[in-house]
Amino acid sequence: MSNNNWNNWNPNYPAQQAPQQNKTSPWVYSIVAISVVALLVAGVLTATAVMGKDSGDGEESPVAAETVASKKSSESPATTTEREKTSEAEPTPEDEPTPEEPRGSGSSSPEYRLSSYGWEGSPAHCNADDQWLYAAYGDGDYVVVCKVGEHGDYYYRSYVGGHSIEKDVDMSYADPSRxxxxxxxxxxxxxxxxxxxxxxxxxxEVASNVTFDQFFVVDR
Known part of the structure; x- marks a missing residue:
């Protein structure tokens, strides 16, 4: 008789207990669930951070763009006003008028002012309303050649070497343009x-010679 049969026959032999299965603790399931949730949350946060970085590298937000535009528009009128004031306060050299002078040569300044009638305040001045065709000065000497009226002859008036003189011009040798x-x-x-x-x-024979600093020629 085998031991198994003997045991089954023997009433005093205690009944064989069924093997017990290992039971999993509820805490294990809780820990696993928490770990899964933590992984999901970490994944969501990582994705959000990456998307936020990409959007930051692109175009600026509409609110920021509007703020910058309004700031530039508020500064523009002030800058324009300052430029207008600067341009009004500082005239360019092109705007400054240049006085016109009769055609001639030389650079020194005369003692008397030259008008259409000659050297004002000196004996080298035309008579009445006659106007000069030639004028010159230099080293205290002043000369004019005047024309009588519109179609008259020419005459010479001068203050040279401290002496004044008036004489008619020889019209056959006169060349006003030169x-x-x-x-x-x-x-x-x-x-x-x-x-x-x-x-x-x-x-x-040449008795004396005078070289003027400047001469003027006018065609009338």
Whole structure:
């Protein structure tokens, strides 16, 4: 008889207990559930951070753009006003008028003012309303050649070497466009004017010579 049969037959032998199954603790399920939830939350937070970074690298938000635009528009009128004030306060050299001068040469300043009638305040001045065709000055000497009226002859007036003189011009040798004139004085003496040079001839010989600082020629 086998042991199993013997045990089954023997009433005093205690009944064999069924093997017990290991039971899982409820805490284990709780820990697993918490871990899963934590992983899900971490994944959501990571995705949110990545999306936020991508959106920050792109275009700025409408609110920020509107703020910048309003700031620029508020600063623009003030800048424009300052530029307008600066342009009004500082005139450019192009706006400054340049005085017109008769055609001539030289650079020194005369003692007398030259008007249409000659050197004002000096003997080298035309008579009445006559106007000059030629004017020159230099080293205290002043000369004009004037025209009588609109169609008259020419005459010479000067203050040279401390002496004043008035004589008629020899019209046959007059060249107003070049500033060249011949003035007979009398007694074998004549005055020759050629732009900046004035020469006094006595009996064909040069007695004196004057070089002006500046001369003027006007066509009338």
């Amino acid at each position: 500033g060249s004139y011949s003035v007979p004085v009398g007694g074998g003496t004549r005055i020759e004017i050629n732009q900046k040079d004035l020469k006094v001839y006595e009996h064909g």
